[in-house]
Each structure stands twice: as structure tokens, then as C-alpha cells.
Amino acid sequence: xxxxxxxxxxxxxxxxxxxxxxxxxxxxxxxxxxxxxxxxxxxxxxxxxxxxxxxxxxxxxxxxxxxxxxxxxxxxxxxxxxxxxxxxxxxxxxxxxxxxxxxxxxxxxxxxxxxxxxxxxxxxxxxxxxxxxxxxxxxxxxxxxxxxxxxxxxxxxxxxxxxxxxxxxxxxxxxxxxxxxxxxxxxxxxxxxxx
Amino acid sequence: xxxxxxxxxxxxxxxxxxxxxxxxxxxxxxxxxxxxxxxxxxxxxxxxxxxxxxxxxxxxxxxxxxxxxxxxxxxxxxxxxxxxxxxxxxxxxxxxxxxxxxxxxxxxxxxxxxxxxxxxxxxxxxxxxxxxxxxxxxxxxxxxxxxxxxxxxxxxxxxxxxxxxxxxxxxxxxxxxxxxxxxxxxxxxxxxxxxxxxxxxxxxxxxxxxxxxxxxxxxxxxxxxxxxxxxxxxxxxxxxxxxxxxxxxxxxxxxxxxxxxxxxxxxxxxxxxxxxxxxxxxxxxxxxxxxxxxxxxxxxxxxxxxxxxxxxxxxxxxxxxxxxxxxxxxxxxxxxxxxxxxxxxxxxxxxxxxxxxxxxxxxxxxxxxxxxxxxxxxxxxxxxxxxxxxxxxxxxxxxxxxxxxxxxxxxxxxxxxxxxxxxxxxxxxxxxxxxxxxxxxxxxxxxxxxxxxxxxxxxxxxxxxxxxxxxxxxxxxxxxxxxxxxxxxxxxxxxxxxxxxxxxxxxxxxxxxxxxxxxxxxxxxxxxxxxxxxxxxxxxxxxxxxxxxxxxxxxxxxxxxxxxxxxxxxxxxxxxxxxxxxxxxxxx
Numbered sequence: 001x002x003x004x005x006x007x008x009x010x011x012x013x014x015x016x017x018x019x020x021x022x023x024x025x026x027x028x029x030x031x032x033x034x035x036x037x038x039x040x041x042x043x044x045x046x047x048x049x050x051x052x053x054x055x056x057x058x059x060x061x062x063x064x065x066x067x068x069x070x071x072x073x074x075x076x077x078x079x080x081x082x083x084x085x086x087x088x089x090x091x092x093x094x095x096x097x098x099x100x101x102x103x104x105x106x107x108x109x110x111x112x113x114x115x116x117x118x119x120x121x122x123x124x125x126x127x128x129x130x131x132x133x134x135x136x137x138x139x140x141x142x143x144x145x146x147x148x149x150x151x152x153x154x155x156x157x158x159x160x161x162x163x164x165x166x167x168x169x170x171x172x173x174x175x176x177x178x179x180x181x182x183x184x185x186x187x188x189x190x191x192x193x194x195x
Numbered sequence: 196x197x198x199x200x201x202x203x204x205x206x207x208x209x210x211x212x213x214x215x216x217x218x219x220x221x222x223x224x225x226x227x228x229x230x231x232x233x234x235x236x237x238x239x240x241x242x243x244x245x246x247x248x249x250x251x252x253x254x255x256x257x258x259x260x261x262x263x264x265x266x267x268x269x270x271x272x273x274x275x276x277x278x279x280x281x282x283x284x285x286x287x288x289x290x291x292x293x294x295x296x297x298x299x300x301x302x303x304x305x306x307x308x309x310x311x312x313x314x315x316x317x318x319x320x321x322x323x324x325x326x327x328x329x330x331x332x333x334x335x336x337x338x339x340x341x342x343x344x345x346x347x348x349x350x351x352x353x354x355x356x357x358x359x360x361x362x363x364x365x366x367x368x369x370x371x372x373x374x375x376x377x378x379x380x381x382x383x384x385x386x387x388x389x390x391x392x393x394x395x396x397x398x399x400x401x402x403x404x405x406x407x408x409x410x411x412x413x414x415x416x417x418x419x420x421x422x423x424x425x426x427x428x429x430x431x432x433x434x435x436x437x438x439x440x441x442x443x444x445x446x447x448x449x450x451x452x453x454x455x456x457x458x459x460x461x462x463x464x465x466x467x468x469x470x471x472x473x474x475x476x477x478x479x480x481x482x483x484x485x486x487x488x489x490x491x492x493x494x495x496x497x498x499x500x501x502x503x504x505x506x507x508x509x510x511x512x513x514x515x516x517x518x519x520x521x522x523x524x525x526x527x528x529x530x531x532x533x534x535x536x537x538x539x540x541x542x543x544x545x546x547x548x549x550x551x552x553x554x555x556x557x558x559x560x561x562x563x564x565x566x567x568x569x570x571x572x573x574x575x576x577x578x579x580x581x582x583x584x585x586x587x588x589x590x591x592x593x594x595x596x597x598x599x600x601x602x603x604x605x606x607x608x609x610x611x612x613x614x615x616x617x618x619x620x621x622x623x624x625x626x627x628x629x630x631x632x633x634x635x636x637x638x639x640x641x642x643x644x645x646x647x648x649x650x651x652x653x654x655x656x657x658x659x660x661x662x663x664x665x666x667x668x669x670x671x672x673x674x675x676x677x678x679x680x681x682x683x684x685x686x687x688x689x690x691x692x693x694x695x696x697x698x699x700x701x702x703x704x705x706x707x708x709x710x711x712x713x714x715x716x717x718x719x720x721x722x723x724x725x726x727x728x729x730x731x732x733x734x735x736x737x738x739x740x741x742x743x744x745x746x747x748x749x750x751x752x753x754x755x756x757x758x759x760x761x762x763x764x765x766x767x768x769x770x771x772x773x774x775x776x777x778x779x780x781x782x783x
Contacts, residue, residue, distance in 0.1 A: 011543065012545075013548075013762075021361075024199055024361055025199060028197070028199055028363065033363065034199060034361070034362065034363065035327075035360060035361065035362045036199070036360060036361040036362075037356055037359065037360040037361075038359060038360075039303055039355070039359070045548040045549065045719065045747075046543075046545065046546045046547075046548060046549075046747045047543060047544070047545035047546070048543045059362075060438040060439075060441040060442050061435075061438045061439045061441070061442045061507075061508045062356060062360035062361075062362065062435075062438070063356070063439070063507050063508060064508070065442060065443070065508040065509050065512060066509040078540060078541065078543070079543070081540055082540055100747065100759075100762070101747075101750055101751070102541050102542065102543040102544070103544070103546055103579075103580070103581070103745055103747070104541050104542065105541055105751070106742050106747075106749060106750055106751045107580065107581055107739075107742060107751075108739075108751065110541035111541070112541065113540060135761075139761075144761050
């Protein structure tokens with residue numbers, strides 16, 4: 001049975017929810033059965049956000065079994081580092097090189113892990129780990145809010161599917177005045193050869 | 196055509212398709228989007244009530260008058276509405292009434308994880324539990340028909356993973372039925388609708404008969420079904436847990452329950468006789484398990500799966516492995532070994548947003564060293580370090596009563612109650628009256644951000660706008676409080692720390708009951724953003740005073756603090772607290 005399981009992890013306010021909605025709709029557009037589940041903590045901003053998206057011939061649970069996720073998309077470095085148990089060993093991880101230190105770090109009660117630590121944590125579980133400066137790219141495009149769509153662009157290059165299937169969904173799902181910007185963000189992301 | 200919908204969207208869609216005309220709710224995660232979505236359909240009346248009890252009474256009234264009605268709330272909301280739930284079961288209704296109620300196993304955003312299936316048994320009414328969005332839509336229709344056929348309200352239970360998960364829903368080509376040609380009519384029937392003891396005594400046997408009839412209905416309705424498979428293992432499950440179990444036991448025989456109360460005895464008997472081992476998988480309480488055990492059937496249940504917390508396919512898999520119900524795939528064992536060495540990463544608890552008006556309030560309260568009896572809302576986050584300025588939080592509206600009680604016990608601390616504006620309208624007015632009536636000298640702060648913020652910015656009686664975006668009467672908090680009889684009332688902006696400190700001190704010194712309205716609209720709602728200040732690294736002494744505001748854009752660098760302008764809202768609190776003036780903000 002064919003299936004693709006995705007997990008997105010980020011911090012409230014980073015646009016994780018919109019990106020996960022787009023990804024779920026793309027699955028439907030590509031002819032899959034789709035389920036999506038998300039948990040956003042109590043805070044509107046600043047809490048952990050996790051979103052599971054599953055494509056398949058028939059999907060039962062909206063949350064995948066640990067060790068089965070094919071693509072992990074980390075919107076923030078530390079948040080990406082929380083999920084090695086979920087990915088399978090052939091999985092691809094895409095991490096946005098961007099830190100938002102949690103309160104304990106700013107208060108000196110905990111330390112923010114080094115990039116190398118997060119990288120090796122993820123590499124111990126997944127076969128490929130790519131780092132992308134998506135927030136920088138989004139800023140250069142004129143709006144840091146499109147970071148999620150840049151990351152989706154990167155992801156689309158790995159997952160496959162007609163570029164138009166992705167673009168159609170983006171056109172449908174983002175507010176009209178942001179469509180051009182988001183299409184551009186997607187194309188920039190898609191052109192990145194992750195390494 | 197299929198469309199991706201969350202469970203909440205699908206419940207609203209199902210209500211619309213099946214001719215529900217009146218909806219009422221109070222926001223509460225994970226149920227909020229049910230009424231938000233319902234309100235957008237043409238030809239319906241939908242409203243935010245001040246609390247869940249009012250919402251349920253509104254729904255009952257509409258159903259008494261013959262209209263189909265939907266009331267929605269989170270699990271603990273049903274505690275607030277329980278009084279109304281019980282009488283509505285006795286009276287029955289003319290139009291269909293469905294109460295969509297969302298449990299929160301795992302407490303993603305709740306103070307407890309009560310299992311509301313118990314309410315169905317307790318109040319004696321049927322409960323349905325859908326397992327995906329398509330079922331949310333379909334069960335809504337079934338619930339409305341059931342409500343009318345059996346003259347009872349019906350509970351439609353979801354959990355967070357149903358309410359907030361998306362899956363495809365078949366879009367109907369037909370719209371809802373046309374509005375009734377005859378206007379709604381309230382039939383005056385006091386024996387049925389006036390629950391004085393003499394009448395209620397007549398109604399109780401009717402309620403018991405209904406449950407018997409519903410039991411018979413549950414036996415044959417396809418909402419409960421046996422899904423054949425390998426008969427060595429028989430799984431009993433409902434809702435989201437059914438979907439998880441399907442992943443873990445792809446070949447087992449299933450008893451999939453869509454109606455979780457009353458339960459189909461004969462169907463359960465038949466199922467049990469077909470399979471070798473019966474395994475009940477259910478989150479929270481052993482609700483099915485106890486029932487099935489009482490039938491004399493041997494089951495595995497809470498001896499295998501926990502009674503606490505949210506389930507997931509992984510958790511069910513692990514428990515099933517431990518109990519020997521399945522054998523481990525080699526890869527899984529390897530993965531389990533690998534993940535046992537995961538490093539501890541710093542946690543990221545929810546915090547007040549940058550620019551939040553509550554931050555200034557809690558900063559002042561912390562500095563004043565007062566005892567703060569709290570309530571439910573974004574401001575509950577003020578309990579957490581570094582603000583650490585809230586000392587109780589139990590349920591909606593508890594703060595003022597608890598503060599009064601603490602004061603009456605005779606503590607030496609100066610006592611302050613903090614309650615949000617929406618929470619105040621929900622259940623803060625009665626305890627406020629009590630403070631005056633029974634005289635305690637506490638100070639009540641109404642943290643007024645002018646919206647129900649935590650659940651995603653819903654309107655409330657103070658905003659002057661309805662759920663369906665009509666301009667309406669706005670209840671003025673200050674006038675309301677003064678009209679009750681409070682004479683010491685101040686409105687103060689928590690962005691102005693100096694003024695705030697002074698007002699708080701005045702109130703605490705005054706020795707009589709008083710109210711401070713801490714007014715600063717939620718910046719995420721108003722979308723207000725000012726120029727982020729900058730830290731002059733040469734001036735910054737790295738003393739950490741600003742970091743004690745617990746504001747995420749303020750970051751500890753090696754020798755100084757910096758501000759991430761992407762995250763910063765420019766409220767300027769850090770500028771005010773910096774003892775050396777190292778944080779500068781251009782006035783925009």
C-alpha cells in the first residue's frame with residue numbers, strides 16, 4: 001500500500017498550520033486519501049506546534065506510528081530536534097536554520113543545542129538531513145511569513161508531483177494579495193538543491 | 196466531490212445540511228470552530244452565549260419551539276451546562292437538539308481530562324462518537340433524527356484528534372431542506388415542560404423507557420457494526436481510537452461503536468462469541484470495559500492500556516507489544532532501542548505573546564508580591580516563570596470566589612483576583628456580587644483584552660459585535676461593575692507600568708473591595724505593531740531585568756541581550772524596565 005507521512009514542527013506564529021493545510025490539500029489534488037492532525041499549545045504565539053499530514057491509498061489514523069514518518073519539516077531548529085523517534089531510516093529531514101530560544105534558555109536555565117548536535121540527533125534516525133536558510137530567503141523576498149511556503153518548495157522537489165498541483169493549491173489557499181509572493185516563495189524553494 | 200474538513204467543520208456542515216437553524220456556544224478548545232463554521236451558513240442564527248449553560252438553554256428553547264438546534268462546547272463546558280442538560284432529558288423537545296461536546300484527552304488545552312461519556316449515562320441520554328470528519332457530518336444527521344424520534348437531546352462526542360484533524364468529506368449536491376412554511380410554534384404543555392416535582396415524577400419513567408428503546412435501536416443501527424477479520428483477536432473501539440487501532444491491528448475483527456451510549460448488548464454478545472479474545476481499547480475511563488464485564492464477558496482493557504492521557508497509534512502498539520497481543524517487527528525493536536538514548540532538549544512551554552497587555556500586569560503584580568488567585572484564559576500563563584504571578588487556576592470564573600474565600604480565611608497576604616474579560620462575562624459576575632454582599636476587601640483585576648483571545652479571538656458581550664458580525668449592544672465593564680455597587684473602580688493601561696503600580700497600590704491600601712480594569716486590546720487581534728526597540732550592546736550590563744518579563748524576542752547573547760525584530764511587537768515594556776536605559780525605541 002502506498003503512503004507518504006509528513007511531520008511539521010515549529011513555533012506558534014511561524015505559519016506551520018497554513019503550510020500543513022497546503023500540504024494536505026496537495027495530497028488530495030494528487031489523488032491520495034489524506035488525513036491531517038495538528039496540536040498547537042495554549043499560546044497563540046511562541047508555543048510548540050506539531051502537524052501530522054498523511055497521504056495514502058487509505059489512511060486510518062491522522063497521526064502516524066513512530067518510526068514511520070517519511071518527511072520531517074522543521075520550521076525551527078530545536079523543534080526539528082524533538083522528533084527523531086517519529087522518522088523512518090529512509091526519511092528526509094529539512095531543517096530551517098532559525099532559532100527561537102525558549103524561555104528557559106533566555107533565563108539561563110537550559111542551553112540551546114548547537115546546530116551540530118541537532119544535526120547528529122536527526123542523522124542518527126534519518127538517512128538525509130538538509131539545512132535551509134528559509135527564514136533568510138523569506139526575509140529577502142520581503143516577508144518572513146512566507147517561510148513555510150519556501151520550505152514547501154524545497155519539500156516539493158523531493159516529494160515530486162506536478163509543480164502545478166502545488167501551485168494550484170497555494171493559489172487557492174492564500175489570501176489573494178499574497179498569491180504572487182507565495183508563488184515566488186514556492187518557486188525559490190523548489191529550485192534549492194538541498195545539501 | 197470531496198473536501199478536506201476538520202471534524203469541527205464537518206459537524207457544522209452536517210448541522211447545516213440537516214436543517215439546524217439555531218446554534219449557540221461558548222468558545223472552548225477544541226470545540227470552538229464548530230459554531231464559528233456553523234455561523235457562516237446562510238439562513239441560520241448562531242451566537243456566542245456568555246457561557247455554556249446559557250448556550251444550552253438557548254438551544255433547548257429553540258428546540259422546544261420546534262426548530263432543530265446545535266449547541267457546542269468543550270468537555271468542561273458541559274459541567275457548566277449540566278443543570279440544563281438534566282432537565283432537558285426529562286422534558287424532551289419538539290425539534291432535534293444536538294449537543295456537540297469535545298473532550299480533550301491529554302489536556303492539550305484544559306484543566307482536566309474528564310471523560311464525558313459518563314454524562315450520557317449520568318443524565319440518561321444517547322451519545323454518538325464519530326471517528327473521522329465524514330462521520331462527523333453523517334452522525335450529526337443521525338443524531339438529529341434520533342433526537343426527534345426519541346424526544347431527547349443527543350450528545351455528539353468528539354476528542355481533540357477528531358475536532359482538529361482533517362479528512363475528506365463528501366459534499367452534498369442538495370442543500371439543506373427549505374425553511375418550514377409554518378412559523379415555529381411553541382406548544383403549551385405544562386405537564387411535559389414544567390418540571391415541578393409532580394410533573395417530573397411522571398417524566399422519569401418516560402426517560403427510562405426511552406433508554407430501553409434506544410438500546411434496541413443501537414442493536415440494529417449500522418452506526419454500530421462488526422467488521423470481520425481474523426477471529427483470534429476482537430477489538431472494541433470508537434472514535435479516534437478506532438482509527439489508531441486499525442493501524443496497529445490491520446487484520447483483527449472489530450466492533451466499531453458509533454453509538455457509545457446506550458450500548459448494544461446483543462451485538463456485543465454476538466461479537467464476543469465470534470472472537471477468541473476481546474480487547475477493549477478506549478481513552479480515559481473504562482466505560483465500555485465495565486459495561487462489557489458486567490455482561491459477564493472476559494475482556495482485556497485497562498490492564499493493557501492506560502487510563503490516563505491521550506492515545507496514539509504508537510502508544511497502542513507499545514501496549515499491545517507489552518501484553519503480547521502482537522509481536523514486534525524487527526525494525527520497530529531497533530528503532531525503540533535507538534530512541535531510548537534521545538538527548539533532553541529544553542522544553543518550549545506556551546508563553547504570553549510579544550506585545551501582550553497581560554505581561555505588564557503580571558510584572559506589576561509580581562513586584563507588589565501580592566497573592567494572585569487566577570482564572571482561565573491566556574493570562575493563566577502568568578503563573579509560569581519568570582513572571583510567576585498567579586497562584587491558583589481551577590476553572591472558569593473561580594478566581595473571584597476563591598480570592599474572597601482566601602481573604603475570609605484571614606490570610607495576611609494582600610489578595611488579588613485576576614480574571615479575563617470573556618471569563619468575567621462567562622462566570623465572574625456572580626462571585627463579584629458576592630464580594631460586595633459578603634464584604635471582603637479584595638481587589639479584582641479584570642484583564643480586559645477586549646476579545647476571547649486564547650480560543651482564537653471570539654466576540655463576547657463586551658465587544659459590541661456578534662458571532663455573525665452584526666453590530667450590537669456592548670456591555671460596558673466599568674458601568675456594569677459600578678452598577679453592582681463598587682465605588683473604587685479604575686481603568687488602567689498595562690503598557691504604562693508606573694501608572695499601573697500606583698493604581699494597584701492605591702487599591703490595595705484602600706481597604707475596601709475594588710476593581711481594576713486592565714485594558715489593552717489583544718495585539719494579535721488588533722494587529723497593532725510598533726517599531727521594535729533595539730538594545731545598545733555597549734550600554735547593556737546583562738543584568739537580566741528585561742528577561743524577567745519572559746518575552747520571547749528578548750534573547751540572551753554572550754555579553755548582552757538582543758531583541759529579535761521579527762518576533763518583537765514593540766510594546767516597550769522592556770524599555771521601561773531596563774535600569775540603565777540600554778533599550779531604545781524610536782517613536783513611530
